Amino acid sequence: MSAIISRNWPAPAKLNLFLHVNGRRNDGYHELQTLFQFIDCCDMLDFCVTDTDELVLHSNMSAVVADNDNLILRAAKSLQQATGFKGGAEIWLDKRLPMGGGLGGGSSDAATTLVALNKLWNTQLSTEKLAEIGLKLGADIPVFIHGFAAFAEGVGERLHAVNPNELWYVIITPDAHVSTADVFKDPLLPRDTPKLAIDTLMSQPWVNDCQKLVVSKYPQVAKALGWLLEYAPSRMTGTGACVFGEFTQQQQALAALAKLPSDMQGFVAKGMNRSPLMVRLSHP
Ligand SMILES: C[C@@](CO)(OP(=O)(O)O)[C@H](O)COP(=O)(O)OP(=O)(O)OC[C@H]1O[C@@H](n2ccc(N)nc2=O)[C@H](O)[C@@H]1O
Numbered sequence: 001m002s003a004i005i006s007r008n009w010p011a012p013a014k015l016n017l018f019l020h021v022n023g024r025r026n027d028g029y030h031e032l033q034t035l036f037q038f039i040d041c042c043d044m045l046d047f048c049v050t051d052t053d054e055l056v057l058h059s060n061m062s063a064v065v066a067d068n069d070n071l072i073l074r075a076a077k078s079l080q081q082a083t084g085f086k087g088g089a090e091i092w093l094d095k096r097l098p099m100g101g102g103l104g105g106g107s108s109d110a111a112t113t114l115v116a117l118n119k120l121w122n123t124q125l126s127t128e129k130l131a132e133i134g135l136k137l138g139a140d141i142p143v144f145i146h147g148f149a150a151f152a153e154g155v156g157e158r159l160h161a162v163n164p165n166e167l168w169y170v171i172i173t174p175d176a177h178v179s180t181a182d183v184f185k186d187p188l189l190p191r192d193t194p195k196l197a198i199d200t201l202m203s204q205p206w207v208n209d210c211q212k213l214v215v216s217k218y219p220q221v222a223k224a225l226g227w228l229l230e231y232a233p234s235r236m237t238g239t240g241a242c243v244f245g246e247f248t249q250q251q252q253a254l255a256a257l258a259k260l261p262s263d264m265q266g267f268v269a270k271g272m273n274r275s276p277l278m279v280r281l282s283h284p
């Protein structure tokens, strides 16, 4: 009998609708306040439970990230260790999201792996426990595990559900790799934005405190943002390099994208306050 494959587990991307750096902690990490919203563009994962403890990943990105470094295998291993589960899994990743651009695809893949395997292995960890395991692998993983748009504090682990408008976005992926570590190391990064109270979020102008620094160092990001600002309110997500412009109508977003110069790459996406992962979780 052939093994059963559980298919089509989505790992959506996120945007940081704003990102404030409030200070630096003693351990070197930065205190942030950010507003996470998912978008309807996803990597897709399939899983098959196996009898031995082996974890095997098949993907269309393996040449870029070594298996040992892949957050998917690291997440699966962490779940085995936390639960003592004796079996393993074969995992297929269809990588569709641009990597390392502040869209959180790697973190989302890890979150989907934890949520899916917890169900398929019947290990029955709570969402909070999964988020705790995820946080050790990356600061953005908990929000993908909880699956609701959130105002996040700390390094991104203290989450409060919020409902920002689900707008349409034109997202540009500049041809630049921005290292998160380098941005946070830079002496020119502003680190003193006063903390916001949650009830004032929607009435504040939304900014990304990393943007000015990244724009000054990466002409490709400056160019993409400059172009987008001609059409819509626009910002960078995370520590870059991707930038997004906000549109109320899909049609407007598509019309702007159609004018994108041929030396830039981009796509249109819809904001989602509920992750498609949660919808998949409720299906067999
Ligand atoms: C700032 C965000 C916003 O979403 O940027 P993006 O990664 O999405 O661009 C994330 O929280 C990023 O989280 P994560 O992706 O886990 O960060 P990592 O790559 O592990 O961080 C690399 C390095 O950046 C520094 N770092 C990271 C996060 C933080 N709150 N303070 C820091 O000082 C640390 O030196 C860390 O070793």
Ligand SMILES: Nc1ncnc2c1ncn2[C@@H]1O[C@H](COP(=O)(O)OP(=O)(O)O)[C@@H](O)[C@H]1O
Residues within 6 Å of the ligand: 065, 069, 070, 071, 072, 098, 099, 100, 101, 102, 103, 104, 105, 106, 107, 108, 109, 110, 238, 240
């Ligand atoms: N499954 C994965 N998908 C994408 N990146 C991964 C994965 N596993 C590990 N990584 C590493 O994590 C880094 C950050 O990836 P990603 O989450 O896409 O970007 P960001 O953190 O900028 O939002 C990548 O550059 C890559 O080295």
